[in-house]
Amino acid sequence: MAQEYQGGCRCGQLRYRIAQDGPLLNYVCHCLDCQKSTASAFADQLIVMTDALAIEGRSMTVEFPRPAGGVSTHYHCPDCLSRVYNLNSVRPGMAIVRAGTLDDPSILEPFAHLWVKRKRDWIAVPEGMATFDENPDPAVFMALAMARRG
Numbered sequence: 001m002a003q004e005y006q007g008g009c010r011c012g013q014l015r016y017r018i019a020q021d022g023p024l025l026n027y028v029c030h031c032l033d034c035q036k037s038t039a040s041a042f043a044d045q046l047i048v049m050t051d052a053l054a055i056e057g058r059s060m061t062v063e064f065p066r067p068a069g070g071v072s073t074h075y076h077c078p079d080c081l082s083r084v085y086n087l088n089s090v091r092p093g094m095a096i097v098r099a100g101t102l103d104d105p106s107i108l109e110p111f112a113h114l115w116v117k118r119k120r121d122w123i124a125v126p127e128g129m130a131t132f133d134e135n136p137d138p139a140v141f142m143a144l145a146m147a148r149r150g
């Protein structure tokens with residue numbers, strides 16, 4: 001029986017449910033693009049398969065061509081402008097959901113920190129955490145994620 005997690009934008013108009021087995025796959029990215037797009041120190045993200053993700057409500061999209069190829073499409077609530085998730089044309093079937101939009105983000109524990117060379121000095125990464133100076137090799141990254149899932 002799959003577990004269900006729920007979340008949504010700040011105003012509650014754009015909502016989602018995630019139905020999957022095992023813990024949510026949470027990672028943190030400290031890159032400068034993530035700092036800009038969150039207007040914060042880092043991005044707190046969830047890897048969710050799109051067949052486990054059910055969306056309700058209206059969304060507004062913004063497309064970003066990626067330097068490595070492909071287009072990242074970001075889904076925002078058009079009323080409160082929270083960014084809730086994004087899809088990437090080079091990774092069909094996989095959504096990246098903003099972890100801070102979960103109704104109960106206190107359950108999360110990241111499995112990796114990316115772009116730690118851009119990390120703010122005051123952020124302490126827990127000992128034993130998988131860290132990468134920049135983007136990890138996708139196969140290495142997904143193996144880490146699947147190990148967390150168990």
Ligand SMILES: [Zn+2]
Nearest residue numbers: 009011077080
């Ligand atoms: Zn909203």
Ligand SMILES: [Zn+2]
Nearest residue numbers: 029030031034
């Ligand atoms: Zn990033």
